[in-house]
Amino acid sequence: MKQKSFIINIVSLAMAASVIICSCKPSIEGPPPPPPPTAAPPDQPATQKVNIFTKSTEGYSCFRIPAIVKTKTGTLLAFAEARKNSCADNGDIDLVVKRSTDNGVTWGKTIKVWDDGTNTCGNPVPIVDQSTGDIILVMSWNRGSDDIGAINNGTGVPRRVYVTRSSDDGVTWATPTNVSATTTKPEWGWISTGPCHGIQLTKGTNAGRLVVPSCFIEANKDATKRKQSAYMIYSDDHGATWQMGNVADPGAFTPNESTVVELSDGKLLLNSRCSGKSFRVSSLSADGGVTWATVQGEYALVDPVSQGSLLGANYNNNYLLFFSNDASTTRVNMSISTSKDNGKTWAKRFVVNTGQSAYSDIAIVSDTLIGITYETGQVNPYELIRFESYSLNYFK
Numbered sequence: 409m410k411q412k413s414f415i416i417n418i419v420s421l422a423m424a425a426s427v428i429i430c431s432c433k434p435s436i437e438g439p440p441p442p443p444p445p446t447a448a449p450p451d452q453p454a455t456q457k458v459n460i461f462t463k464s465t466e467g468y469s470c471f472r473i474p475a476i477v478k479t480k481t482g483t484l485l486a487f488a489e490a491r492k493n494s495c496a497d498n499g500d501i502d503l504v505v506k507r508s509t510d511n512g513v514t515w516g517k518t519i520k521v522w523d524d525g526t527n528t529c530g531n532p533v534p535i536v537d538q539s540t541g542d543i544i545l546v547m548s549w550n551r552g553s554d555d556i557g558a559i560n561n562g563t564g565v566p567r568r569v570y571v572t573r574s575s576d577d578g579v580t581w582a583t584p585t586n587v588s589a590t591t592t593k594p595e596w597g598w599i600s601t602g603p604c605h606g607i608q609l610t611k612g613t614n615a616g617r618l619v620v621p622s623c624f625i626e627a628n629k630d631a632t633k634r635k636q637s638a639y640m641i642y643s644d645d646h647g648a649t650w651q652m653g654n655v656a657d658p659g660a661f662t663p664n665e666s667t668v669v670e671l672s673d674g675k676l677l678l679n680s681r682c683s684g685k686s687f688r689v690s691s692l693s694a695d696g697g698v699t700w701a702t703v704q705g706e707y708a709l710v711d712p713v714s715q716g717s718l719l720g721a722n723y724n725n726n727y728l729l730f731f732s733n734d735a736s737t738t739r740v741n742m743s744i745s746t747s748k749d750n751g752k753t754w755a756k757r758f759v760v761n762t763g764q765s766a767y768s769d770i771a772i773v774s775d776t777l778i779g780i781t782y783e784t785g786q787v788n789p790y791e792l793i794r795f796e797s798y799s800l801n802y803f804k
Contacts, residue, residue, distance in 0.1 A: 454796045454797060454798060455777060455797045455798065455799065456511070456512045456513055456779075456795065456796060456797045457794065457795075457796045458512060458513070458514075458515065458794065458795045458796075459792050459793070459794050459795075460474075460486050460488075460506055460515050460781065460792075460793050460794065460795050461474075461486075461488050461490075461504075461506070461518075461792060461793040462791070462792045462793075463495070463785075463790070463791050463792060466490070466518055467492070468490045468491060468492055468502075469491050469492060469493055469494050469495055470491050470494075470495040470790055470791075471488045471489065471490055471491065471504075471792070471793050472488065472489050472491060472495065472766075472767065472783060472790060472793075473488060473489040473530055473531060473532065473603045473715075473767055474486065474487065474488050474767060474768065474769050474781040474782060474783065474793045475487040475488075475532040475533065475534055475602065475603060475604055475605055475769045475781075476534075476605065476769045476770070476771045476779065476780075476781045476795075477534045477535070477536050477543065477605050477771055478536070478771050478772065478773065479536055479541070479543060479577050479578065480536060480538065480541045481541075481577055482509070482511075482774075483507055483508065483509050483577050483578060484507070484508040484509075484511070484512055484771065484773065484779065484795075485505050485506075485507055485534060485543065485578045486505065486506050486507075486508070486515065486781050486793070486795060487503065487504070487505045487521070487532040487534055487545070488503075488504055488505075488532070488793055489501050489502070489503060489504075489529075489530040489531075489532070490502040490503070490504045490518070490520075495790055496555075497528075497555070497556065498528050498550065498552060498553075498554060498555045498556070499526070499528065499552050500525070500526045500527070500528075500552055501527075501528040501529055501530050501552070502520055502521075502522065502523040502529055503520075503521040503522040503523075503529040503530060503532055503545075503547055504518050504519060504520055504521060505518075505519050505521055505578055506518055506519065507519070507577070507578050507579070508795075511773050511774055511777065511779075511797065512773060512779055512795050512797055515795075519578070519579070519581075521545065521572065521581045522547065522570075522572065522581070522584050524549065525552075526552040526553075527549065527550065527551055527552040528548075528549065528550045528551070528552050529547060529549055529570075529584075530547065530548055530549075530603070531547055531548035531600055531601045531602055531603040532545060532546075532547055532601075532602065532603055533545070533546040533547070533601045533602035533603060533604065533605065533606045533620045533621070534605055534606065535605065535606040535607065535608055535618050535619075535620070535647075536608070537608060537618065537646055537647065538608055539616065539646070540575075540646055541575070541577075542573050542574065542575050542646070542647070543573060543574045543577075543578055544571065544572075544573050544606075544618060544643075544646075544647040545571065545572050545573065545574070545581070546569065546570070546571050546601050546602075546606065546620045546641065547569070547570050547571070547572070547584065547601060548567055548568070548569060548570075548599055548600055548601045549567065549568045549569075549570050549584075549586075550564070550565065550567045550568070551564065551565045556598055559597045559598050559627065560597040560598055560625050560626075560627050560628070560631070560634060561597075561627070561628075561629055562597065562627040562628065562629060564597075566592070566596060566597050566598075566599070566627060567592075567596075567597065567598050567599040567600075568586055568588040568592070568599065569586070569587050569588045569591045569592060569599060569601060569622075569641065569650075570584040570585060570586055570587065570588075571584060571585050571587050571647060571650065572584040572585070573647060587641075587649075587650045590649070590650055590651055590652065591622075591641045591650050591651070591652045592624065592652070593624070595626050595627065596624045596625065596626055596627065597624075597625055597626060597627030597628075597634075598624060598625040598627075598636075599622065599623075599624050600622060600623050600624075600664070600665055601620055601621075601622050601641065602620065602621055602622070602665070602666075602667070603665070603715060603767065603769075604621070604667045604715065604716075604717040604718075604768075604769045605717070605719075605769055605771065606618060606619055606620040606621065606668070607619050607668060607669065607670055609670055609674075609676075609696060610670060611670065611673075611674035612674040612696070613696075614644070614695070614696030616644070616646075617642050617643065617644050617696050617697075618642060618643040618644075618646070618647055619640055619641075619642045619668055619676070619696070619697050620640065620641040620642065621638065621640060621666040621667055621668040621678065622638065622639055622640065622641050622652075622666070623636065623637065623638045623639065623663065623664040623665060623666055623680070624636060624637070624639065624655075625664075636662055636664060637655045637656050637657075637658050637662060637663055637664075638655075638656045638663040638664065638666040638678060638680050638691075639652060639653055639654065639655045639656060640652070640653040640668065640676075640678075640693075640697035640698075641653075642696065642697055642698075653693075653697045653698040653699065653700075654698060654699045654700065656678060656691050656700040656703055657691075657700060657701070657702045657703065658702075658703050659702040659703045659704070660703075660705075661682050661685070661689045661703045661704075661705065662682055663678070663680030663681070663682055663689050663691070663703055664680060664681060664682065665680065665681050665715050666678055666679065666680040666681075667679050667680075667715075667716055667717050667718040668697070668718065669718040669719060669720045669729060669751075670720055671720065671727075671729075671750040671751070672720075672727040672750055673750070675692050675693060675694050675750075676692065676693040676696065676697050677690060677691075677692060677718065677729075677750070677751050678690055678691045678692070678693065678700060678703075679706065679709075679716060679718050679731065679751075680703070681711060681713050681714060681715060681716065682713065683713045684713075685705070685711075685713070686710055686711065686712070686737050687705055687706055687707045687708075687709055687710055687711055688705075688706040688709040688711045688716065688733070689703050689704065689705055689706060690703065690704055690706045690751070691703045691704065706751075708753065708754050709731065709733070709735075709745065709754060710735050710736060710737065711733055711734065711735070712734050712736055712737050712738050712739050714733060714734045714739055714766055714767065715733070715766070715767040715768070716731060716732060716733035716768070717731070717732045717733070717768055717769045717770050718730070718731050719731075719732075719770045719771065719772070719778075721772045721778075723800050723803070723804060724804045726748055726804065727748075727750075728746055728747070728748060728803060728804075729746065729747040729748075729750065729751050730744055730745070730746055730770055730778065730803070731744070731745045731746075731747070731754070732744050732745075732760075732768040732769070732770045732780055732782070733745075733768065734765050734766065735757060735759070739764065739765060739766050739789050740762065740763060740764055740765060740789075741759055741761070741762055741765065742759070742760045742761045742765035742768060742780075742782050742784065743757050743758060743759045743760060744757070744758045744760060744770065744778070744780060744798075744803075745757045745758075746758075746803045756803065758798070758802060758803070760780055760782070760796060760798075761782070761784055763784065763786070764784055764785050764786065764787075764788060764789040765782055765783060765784050765789050766782070766783040766784075766789040766790065767782065767783050768780055768781065768782035768783070769781055769782075772800075773797050775800075776799060776800055776801070777797045777798065777799065777800060778797065778798055778800055778803070779795060779796065779797040779798075780795070780796055780797075780798075781793060781794065781795045782794060782796075
């Protein structure tokens, strides 16, 4: 949703939902990305396929921006923005969650995590603290009457970062706390946390650190002078206090909405979308997300400038990376790509849905299943948020 010259997504405009995306600096592109993948193989049926959130239900116009995590007790928590009056990116938007205690077969009632009146509460980034069992949820907030244009022109109130937590497996949530003073800069207008799950580091001197992929756009009436990039928000005390790392060096690209994963060697891999390009971009950090190498093109990961999600997991004595996105030049072909070499190559791509799709998030559901929650629909990809799970054997 970030860019020097903001672009309005045609589909979203028809729904009164503007999707603003970033622009990239001119660059010499690498090899062209592979062609869009074909349909899912017949030997890989979904073990579950459940619509979690559906438009025009529960008093909301639509639900967008999914995120998912599995708690220490095995409960799946599926988060979303519940958009009250329209599917627009600003306005009266609540942050909600549903719980599943049977690996996604059934889902409980909608739980309201945060309702700030007519203001916008969104961009959920949940992290499960493996040492305390708490679920930490980092979110973005803005005044409901301000859209991204007003915020970045400086005529609106700058976006803010809030944190809440649940100590009872996602049933109840603490009053959100504003942590913007230590996680943003005064000159920034637009702030976006995630959106997708965050991570807790397991290796090296930063083990235990909570890491949240984020991005920003400076506020300036002159759109050509707005600096923008990705960065990390992190906590070394189980979410009690939060800090911000250095801004990623964009190089020839301008990363914005991002996802992050810990690699087998303890480094972090940042993966971001960037408009004007039909592929993802990435960067590496060797210090737990404080500093980043120059952003590079991920030419093998075809992308229509949409959000994506990274996940790392051990399976069959291999450390696998999973990446979900709309693997096409338009918002269709929701897919899960896999890498066995820390993201250097992406050997396999599995198509979840060849039809309309947009944002997504992924989680390991059990010892044998991976789950994905994603936006999809028949007319446009913003009609519902669906959960599906698949056997990990396909990705080994």
